[in-house]
Amino acid sequence: xxxxxxxxxxxxxxxxxxxxxxxxxxxxxxxxxxxxxxxxxxxxxxxxxxxxxxxxxxxxxxxxxxxxxxxxxxxxxxxxxxxxxxxxxxxxxxxxxxx
DNA sequence: ATATTGACATTTA
DNA sequence: ATAAATGCCAATA
Numbered sequence: 001x002x003x004x005x006x007x008x009x010x011x012x013x014x015x016x017x018x019x020x021x022x023x024x025x026x027x028x029x030x031x032x033x034x035x036x037x038x039x040x041x042x043x044x045x046x047x048x049x050x051x052x053x054x055x056x057x058x059x060x061x062x063x064x065x066x067x068x069x070x071x072x073x074x075x076x077x078x079x080x081x082x083x084x085x086x087x088x089x090x091x092x093x094x095x096x097x098x099x
Numbered sequence: 100a101t102a103t104t105g106a107c108a109t110t111t112a
Numbered sequence: 113a114t115a116a117a118t119g120c121c122a123a124t125a
Contacts (some may be wrong), residue, residue, distance in 0.1 A: 052118090
């Protein structure tokens, strides 16, 4: 299987209302290039089935989103996560440690 | 807080 | 098939 498939699998493990970081995902995949994750998610084959909006940057910033950052923020808010100036409020509280 | 450098799968030419 | 460019980043010279 490709890194890409693993990537999706990992992301799908993130429970609703929780978020994780690109770094975490990358390490869970066994790679160190967290940017590769961004590429994979950008060309996301199934943007609806894959909750890529639950993956954010390590410092709590939302990062980007292929469908528009605003969209991502809204999705996260619907899951009970507050966002302020593109940054998650109480980020550590929602952080989901993979593995 | 800004700039620079590092790291890597995927995409595009 | 090969090389160069891209990106939802992270750590720090």
